């Protein structure tokens with residue numbers, strides 16, 4: 001039986017022979033049983049690309065069909081075993097989505113197989129694959145130079161590729177590189193040495209994999225346990241569950257809850273098979289401590305030296321969503337077992353995958369990798385990714401779709417410098433508002449151009465003024481012409497536009513005012529961001545609900561006409577989307593009531609919420 | 614796990630336990646889909662380990678098609694009793710009403726008594742995460758299934774919703790109406806499952822071990838006659854054969870294999886040398902070739 005699990009990533013460009021190679025390995029390592037083989041033989045005769053032989057690619061090629069059906073292409077996991085290892089192969093397709101898939105496969109890989117077509121040599125694609133593997137912390141690579149039969153098994157071809165790769169190697173952080181000439185179709189140097197290339201005396205592909213080491217076990221470092229779950233069946237037992245991500249622990253050891261700076265002694269390491277003397281990295285444990293300290297999911301129990309507790313992260317982010325990543329956007333960030341809200345405070349550079357150099361950018365598109373600064377609502381305990389995949393790797397989650405949209409690797413982490421800490425000022429929001437005899441609030445009017453936002457917002461402000469309230473209006477005219485005059489109408493600029501308005505609204509709320517904001521603000525994510533800037537009961541999303549046909553009919557500024565004629569680009573409702581609020585505090589259906597009646601509805605709602613009396 | 618030779622099982626075990634704890638921490642209403650077979654037995658064992666000394670913090674759900682082997686139901690009830698678990702059983706009442714059975718209704722039987730029944734139970738229970746024992750090695754199309762697999766409202770699998778899974782970070786956040794299926798045994802093979810059962814001394818339904826059983830042949834497959842609902846040909850009498858099962862389901866749809874592996878040691882020996890895949894015994898999977906053919910016709914190869 002195998003000694004351990006080894007996780008292998010395979011990557012190559014289309015038609016390099018990756019499926020053939022994997023199929024071949026599965027077959028030769030006995031992973032294929034007779035009934036499956038019978039099907040394979042039949043399929044090879046019918047659909048195979050190999051004359052008079054078995055097309056091993058058909059064993060794994062289900063994915064190809066799905067690609068043509070337009071289904072998302074994904075990482076496929078395949079298993080086989082030898083005496084050395086039980087292999088988990090992450091097979092990533094070399095097509096358009098390669099970055100996202102490769103990053104996923106590489107995130108857990110111990111070793112990567114990069115396929116190279118002997119006739120083509122090192123391609124830009126090969127460089128990309130190597131760069132991604134390196135960035136994701138895969139330190140061992142095997143380069144399989146395939147289709148040696150098509151270059152007449154010539155040593156010079158292989159030697160040239162070897163030299164070419166050596167020249168690139170300083171760009172990557174690999175500790176071991178093994179290059180092997182193979183013929184995947186016939187099995188040369190796959191699991192058995194080939195006599196067709198007598199000049200090659202190195203190992204076979206399988207032997208190279210068997211010689212690789214699992215890299216995930218960081219048993220030498222200091223003890224780290226990201227707490228997943230607190231096990232409390234009754235008041236007598238309290239165990240902290242998680243998978244040890246670094247080092248070792250024994251009963252009697254002092255551990256600290258890093259973020260809270262409290263400490264306790266480990267009393268027991270509990271398992272169903274009896275208490276343990278010691279637990280090491282990679283093992284799931286349940287720790288019982290000798291005294292009650294406050295520990296919950298997301299905390300990290302550590303030995304000294306302690307990891308950092310940070311609310312600002314500098315990182316590499318791989319972007320995986322169709323909608324680009326912009327400055328100012330907020331996401332859920334999951335790191336270890338902690339989930340917090342992270343705002344993108346800066347995007348400075350992206351890796352040019354052709355040159356592997358960094359170039360300055362302001363946004364990241366799908367499948368791009370860049371340097372991103374994040375600022376977090378709550379601190380996380382983390383380590384640089386190069387020191388710990390478990391405490392340095394994170395994912396970004398879209399707050400509305402809940403999808404995983406990005407993957408990140410911490411490079412450095414810090415704490416917000418103390419001079420801008422939001423300390424409780426003596427003269428605060430409440431004090432300022434009290435002086436004005438009111439509760440501050442943001443009335444955020446959103447809706448299509450021509451929906452009636454400004455008309456209703458004006459009426460609302462007049463009524464509030466008449467009731468003796470202090471208000472301030474922010475709308476396109478007074479903001480676009482001053483504060484935001486450097487911004488256009490691209491998606492990135494719209495995001496920044498709303499971010500600034502949200503910040504200004506927050507400042508006005510701090511000043512004790514009732515702020516009336518009237519902006520199309522088409523994206524839910526931005527409105528959510530504005531909502532998050534103030535307290536829960538201070539934000540009123542007011543959806544001015546007018547069907548687009550009606551807005552178009554009204555077209556008070558002639559804008560729809562211009563947009564239709566192509567004179568205005570990115571016009572909401574014409575060639576840019578409007579995401580309707582899902583649960584606004586107030587919904588105003590303008591087809592059913594006059595602006596005066598709608599303004600009264602707003603005042604009523606504010607009264608109901610206790611904002612005005 | 615004490616034996617060094619089992620190190621790879623320890624690492625698979627570790628991953629599964631980690632997944633279970635993520636479910637417990639992230640789910641609001643988790644449920645464990647218990648199907649009584651060997652994979653469920655391993656899954657339950659891992660769940661008990663993950664939460665020891667507490668009991669697993671979720672109930673078990675069994676979809677009873679009314680055609681399971683009697684030995685399976687006995688085993689189920691005994692296990693639930695032994696470990697003090699909460700079992701919920703659901704049978705599709707429409708199927709019972711219409712007397713839907715594997716003999717007369719073919720593919721519709723599976724749809725109504727298994728798939729529809731499961732959806733009914735999941736909807737009624739308002740569960741957000743359902744834990745299942747599926748493995749990626751079971752068939753080719755499962756090779757890219759996620760460990761946390763998102764289901765659209767109505768339980769449909771939509772490829773566009775599937776999320777990249779990086780490191781050991783499992784995103785259990787759901788949009789309104791979405792649910793998750795979670796598969797802690799994703800990275801296990803059938804051989805791993807048996808080695809683990811042997812190493813940990815996990816009890817499984819006795820049908821996995823060879824014994825003389827009353828059988829009939831159907832389409833070249835051995836079917837065990839578990840009760841008198843089996844339709845026999847005129848004049849046909851069941852024949853006693855030494856058989857066991859690789860995979861258990863509804864008895865008229867589960868093919869047995871001829872074997873004399875009557876104990877664990879013999880079973881492991883047989884598994885190490887077998888040349889037939891587990892799938893061969895599942896009667897519902899047999900149109901695999903046809904789907905390849907269909908793909909071919911549509912021009913995919």
Ligand SMILES: Nc1nc2c(ncn2[C@@H]2O[C@H](COP(=O)(O)OP(=O)(O)O)[C@@H](O)[C@H]2O)c(=O)[nH]1
Nearest residue numbers: 014015016017018019020049057147183184185
């Ligand atoms: N001559 C030759 N052809 C090969 C070799 N390996 C793969 N092929 C062929 O190259 C083509 C693409 O192979 P495939 O495995 O589908 O490539 P993939 O796209 O990388 O998975 C097929 O026609 C294979 O039969 C090889 O070593 N020599």
